[in-house]
Amino acid sequence: MNQFIPRGTSKISARGLNVHYGEKQALHDIDLDIPAGEVTALIGPSGCGKSTFLRCINRMNDMVEGAKVTGSLTLDGSDVYDRELDVVQLRARVGMVFQKPNPFPKSIYDNVAYGPRIHGLARDQAELDEIVMNSLEKAGLLAEVESRLSESGTGLSGGQQQRLCIARAIAVAPEVILMDEPCSALDPIATAKVEELIDELRDNFTIVIVTHSMQQAARVSQRTAFFHLGKLIEVGGTEEIFTNPKEPLTQGYITGRFG
Ligand SMILES: Nc1ncnc2c1ncn2[C@@H]1O[C@H](COP(=O)(O)OP(=O)(O)OP(=O)(O)O)[C@@H](O)[C@H]1O
DSSP states (O other), X not given: OOOOOOTTSEEEEEEEEEEEETTEXXXXXXXXXXXXXXXXXXXXXXXXXXHHHHHHHTTGGGGSTTEEEEEEEEETTEETTOTTOOHHHHHHHEEEEOSSOOOOSXXXXXXXXXXXXXXXXXXXXXXXXXXXXXXXXXXXXXXXHGGGTTSBGGGSOHHHHHHHXXXXXXXXXXXXXXXXXXXXXXXXXXXXXXXXHHHHHTTTSEEEEEOSOHHHHHHHOSEXXXXXXXXXXXXXXXXXXXXXXXXXXXXXXXXXXXX
C-alpha cells in the first residue's frame, strides 16, 4: 500500500516505475514521493530493489546493460528520463555516495575541486579554494585535513574517506544526495560521525539513503520506505513505520521475523 504526501512538496516522484534487468523485473509499479529537505530511508531485505530505485534517480541504471526503466520519475516535476535531458547535469543536481568510499587517487584538495572544475563553478583560484574549504567544513572533515590538503585522499582512514566523498558530492552544490549504504564499510565511530553529518546536511539537501540497518534508518531518517521483492510495501514517517506499521510484511521485517 502506498501513501503519498501531497503533490507540490515532493522533490522526487515516481509513478508506475518499473525496472527490468533483461527478463528479470527488479521493480514493480513503484509510486513514491520523496519530500525536499528530509532524509528518506529505503529499507528491505537483500535483493528487494532498494539500490535499483536509488540508481533510477540519477540514471545510474543507464550504465547497466540490459536495464530498462519504464513509468515516470520526476525531479522537481521534470522527467528524469526525458531523451533531451543532459545526464551530466542531472548527476550534478543529484550527487551520489557509494557503499565503499571511493576517493580519486588524487590529493584531498583535488578530490573536492574535481567537480567544481569540470562544471566551471569557480571563476578563479580563490573561489575554488572557498568551495573546497566550505565543502570540507560541511562534511565535518576540515579540521582533520586542513594541514594536509595536498596529500592523497586514499591515505585517509575509511571514515575520513567517506566524508571526503561526501565533501566531493557537496562541492557541486547538488540538490539531492543519494547514499547507497554509506556506512557499511565503516566502524561504529566513523558510522556515528557520518550519521551526524547526514542529520546536519538535511537542512540544505534532500537525502535518500539505502540502509540495511533499521537502527540507522530510525536514527537518520524522517521518512522510511519499505520494499519487498521489488514492490513498495509501505512508506510513511519513520517513527510511524517503526512503531505502528500498517502492513504485516513491514511488521515482520522490522521485528526481525525475516530479512
Ligand atoms: N546489473 C544487474 N543485472 C541483473 N540483475 C540485477 C542487477 N542489479 C540488480 N539485479 C537484481 O535486481 C534485484 C534488485 O537488486 P537491488 O540491488 O536493487 O536490491 P537491493 O535491495 O539493493 O539489495 P541489497 O540489499 O542486497 O543491496 C535483485 O534480484 C538483483 O539480483
